[in-house]
Amino acid sequence: MRGPVRTRTARAKAARPSPGAARQAAPAAVDLGPLGGFIGYRLRRAQLAVFAGFELALREIGLTAGELSVLVVIARNPGLTQSDVCAALAVQRANFTPLLHALEADRLAIREVLPADRRSNALRLTCHGREVLARALALHERLEKRITACLGEAGRTQLIGLLRKLETL
Amino acid sequence: MRGPVRTRTARAKAARPSPGAARQAAPAAVDLGPLGGFIGYRLRRAQLAVFAGFELALREIGLTAGELSVLVVIARNPGLTQSDVCAALAVQRANFTPLLHALEADRLAIREVLPADRRSNALRLTCHGREVLARALALHERLEKRITACLGEAGRTQLIGLLRKLETL
DNA sequence: ATAATTAGTTATGCTAAATAACAACTGAGT
DNA sequence: ACTCAGTTGTTATTTAGCATAACTAATTAT
Numbered sequence: 182m183r184g185p186v187r188t189r190t191a192r193a194k195a196a197r198p199s200p201g202a203a204r205q206a207a208p209a210a211v212d213l214g215p216l217g218g219f220i221g222y223r224l225r226r227a228q229l230a231v232f233a234g235f236e237l238a239l240r241e242i243g244l245t246a247g248e249l250s251v252l253v254v255i256a257r258n259p260g261l262t263q264s265d266v267c268a269a270l271a272v273q274r275a276n277f278t279p280l281l282h283a284l285e286a287d288r289l290a291i292r293e294v295l296p297a298d299r300r301s302n303a304l305r306l307t308c309h310g311r312e313v314l315a316r317a318l319a320l321h322e323r324l325e326k327r328i329t330a331c332l333g334e335a336g337r338t339q340l341i342g343l344l345r346k347l348e349t350l
Numbered sequence: 351m352r353g354p355v356r357t358r359t360a361r362a363k364a365a366r367p368s369p370g371a372a373r374q375a376a377p378a379a380v381d382l383g384p385l386g387g388f389i390g391y392r393l394r395r396a397q398l399a400v401f402a403g404f405e406l407a408l409r410e411i412g413l414t415a416g417e418l419s420v421l422v423v424i425a426r427n428p429g430l431t432q433s434d435v436c437a438a439l440a441v442q443r444a445n446f447t448p449l450l451h452a453l454e455a456d457r458l459a460i461r462e463v464l465p466a467d468r469r470s471n472a473l474r475l476t477c478h479g480r481e482v483l484a485r486a487l488a489l490h491e492r493l494e495k496r497i498t499a500c501l502g503e504a505g506r507t508q509l510i511g512l513l514r515k516l517e518t519l
Numbered sequence: 520a521t522a523a524t525t526a527g528t529t530a531t532g533c534t535a536a537a538t539a540a541c542a543a544c545t546g547a548g549t
Numbered sequence: 550a551c552t553c554a555g556t557t558g559t560t561a562t563t564t565a566g567c568a569t570a571a572c573t574a575a576t577t578a579t
Contacts, residue, residue, distance in 0.1 A: 211438035214426040215487060216419050220497050220506070221404050223513035224397045225415075229440060229536095230519040231390045246394075247566085250385055257383040264526060269380035271398060276567065278528055300526040300575045318384065328389050331519055336512055337389070343509045344392035346500055350399040398567095416535080433557065445536060447559060469544045469557040525576070530569100537564075545556075 220347070231328070238324040242317050247272070247280060249321065252314045255290055255304045262301040263292075289313055389516070400497070407493040411486050416441070416449060418490070421483045424459055424473045431470040432461075458482055 216222050235246055244252070247270075254266055261269075267277050281304070284290040289310035292302035306314065329337050385391050404415055413421070416439075423435055430438075436446050450473070453459040458479035461471035475483065498506050 211423060211430065211434060212426045213438065214422050216422045218494070218510065219419075219490070220494065220509065220513075221397075221400045221415055222419060223510050223517075224393060224400055226440065227513040227516040228390070228393045228397055230517050231393055234519050235390055245565090246390055250388075250391060253383050253385045254380060257381040261380065262526075265380060269382065271395065272566095273568065274527065275529080275569080298526085298576070302527080321388070325387070325389065327519065328516070331515055332512055336515070339508060340389065340512045340516075341387065341392050343501055343505055343512070344389075344396040346505070347396040347497070347509075348392075348399050350403050350496060350500055414534085431557075441535095442537065443558065444538080444560080467545070467557085471558080521579085523576100523578075526574085527572105528574100529572075531571105533566100533568080535564100535566080538562085539560100540562105541558105541560080543557085543559100545554105547552100547554090549550105549552085 231324075234324050234327060235321070238320050239317060242313065242320060244313075244317050245280075248284060249314075249317055251277075251280065251284065252289060252306065252310065252317070256306050256311065256314055259305045260303040262303065264301065266304065284310070400493075403493050403496060404490075407489050408486060411482065411489060413482075413486050414449075417453060418483075418486055420446075420449065420453065421458060421475065421479060421486070425475050425480065425483055428474045429472040431472065433470065435473065453479070 213222075232246065239249070250270055251266060254269055255261060258265070263277055263281060264274060266272070267274050272280075281290065281292070285292060288307055290304060290306050292304060295301060295303050325337075332340060401415065408418070419439055420435060423438055424430060427434070432446055432450060433443060435441070436443050441449075450459065450461070454461060457476055459473055459475050461473060464470060464472050494506075501509060
């Protein structure tokens with residue numbers, strides 16, 4: 182069963198110093214060479230950290246980053262079709278279907294067949310969906326706060342600007 | 351067979367205007383709402399673009415981003431163990447094994463059992479590996495050039511600094 | 520009508536990433 | 550010398566993200 186509130190895998194095993202632990206010699210500081218200057222590498226490492234933070238922040242709601250993004254877009258643009266959302270978020274239509282069905286199964290969103298064009302569905306949030314979204318956004322806000330604390334307000338704004346430019350590469 | 355030069359999937363289908371093409375009404379500009387300010391979202395979009403650029407740039411060599419990063423690290427730090435590389439690149443040891451074996455099968459790297467500790471392997475590049483790495487780095491340079499053209503030299507430096515900060519979130 | 524397109528779906532494959540379990544090996548303490 | 554906890558690399562398995570091809574149903578152009 183996949184309710185709107187899902188508990189992910191329980192992590193955190195509390196790494197004890199452990200008695201017979203062989204104390205690691207200083208990690209020897211591996212030289213990354215040119216890799217450290219690769220934007221792609223830095224993006225991957227940063228994304229790993231941010232996504233870990235995301236999962237931590239939204240654990241109690243149990244929404245995926247992808248699911249949250251879809252909820253936000255539907256909330257802001259009720260009546261969009263699946264293709265519209267897919268185009269907006271750069272998701273393949275084929276991959277969007279199961280994601281949306283999951284949201285529907287959780288009673289967060291509904292697909293409404295349009296009489297005008299019976300091929301496409303108008304997407305809307307349920308009341309419950311709006312509530313969950315509001316909670317999720319509040320939780321997510323904490324993550325962004327953490328990021329702002331890490332980068333500074335100016336740094337955060339700069340970063341977004343730079344990443345947006347990269348998207349048009 | 352998986353040679354050092356692999357041709358990935360052939361894309362680029364040249365979207366023709368096509369005769370009976372229904373001219374899309376203006377895409378209606380979906381409102382992303384707060385999503386546009388999510389660092390995680392921006393990271394994903396940027397990474398998509400950069401990785402697409404990576405694949406394009408390295409197509410003729412056929413190295414994965416992960417593979418290239420491993421080659422760079424081994425080249426710079428000959429004799430590292432698998433665990434060392436994994437720690438340096440934030441890769442699971444279990445996932446590293448097949449990656450390394452692929453590099454070995456392509457005669458780019460070798461595993462040398464240490465008499466001192468017969469559990470671990472010292473990793474080195476073959477001559478061929480060094481050659482391929484040099485070519486790969488040259489090709490990758492083009493990508494970084496494109497990125498610099500997109501962000502400016504200052505922007506590129508800023509971005510790397512900001513992403514590094516994010517890694518420690 | 521008929522041909523071409525579009526919207527959504529299904530099936531499938533690939534890669535990255537995570538986890539658990541295991542054998543071989545090491546080293547520290549008794 | 551021996552035990553035992555810990556490490557190294559491996560295998561197997563699972564999951565998520567992204568991609569492509571092929572299909573149905575509905576729509577539009579000619």
